[in-house]
Amino acid sequence: MIFKPKSRFKIAIKWFPIEFFVVIVSFLCGWLINQTVFKPTYTASSNIVIQRDIGKNKSKQQRNAARKLDSENVTQFNVVPRKRWVLNTANEYAYTHYGTWQSLTDLSESVSATAIPKQPKLRLSVTSSSKAVARQNLTAFSYAVKTAIDTVDDYQVKIGKVEVNYQLTGSKKNVYKYALIVGIFLAVITPYLVMMIRGEEDGDKDAS
Incomplete structure (x- = not known):
């Protein structure tokens, strides 16, 4: 034709x-x-604010300097979620509250933490093929990370809002x-x- x-x-x-x-x-x-x-991938994330308690009697200049130092030092907490005892704490929390028990290897591979530039914040993220499990594991890791950092003198930890996103592999x-x-x-x-x-x-x- x-x-x-x-x-x-x-x-x-x-x-x-x-x-x-x-x-x-x-x-x-x-x-x-x-x-x-191919299984879907969900990522649950939240920001963890990590700041030192600088007291009420500090000047504005001292407070600003302390917050700047907090922003610079937050990178040291990137490895906290993958510490073995933090993984154990997160696993125990998930098992106690949600009835799920996972291997520490799987948990370690699913979690990541990244310092947000110029802010005293740690971006904690957990991935899973289940939306519910991603959210539950994030809650468990948030608790475990907060517990770990609370043991460090003069630091205060606040957990931010949870976000769950679907990602294409x-x-x-x-x-x-x-x-x-x-x-x-x-x-x-x-x-x-x-x-x-x-x-x-x-x-x-x-x-x-």
């Missing part, structure tokens, strides 16, 4: 509903693959990308395959 540019455009317009349907079906196939093969993104590419390809060739099967060889005549 030979099609001129004008006839190709007319065919694309005529078959647009079918082409759009093919793309949607391909995308849904990608979604189905992700749901059955690299594999999931690739599946969606390839599903979309395949869908577009199939949508483009579908009209011509159908016309070929029907024996409609005159493209200009069919498109007119």
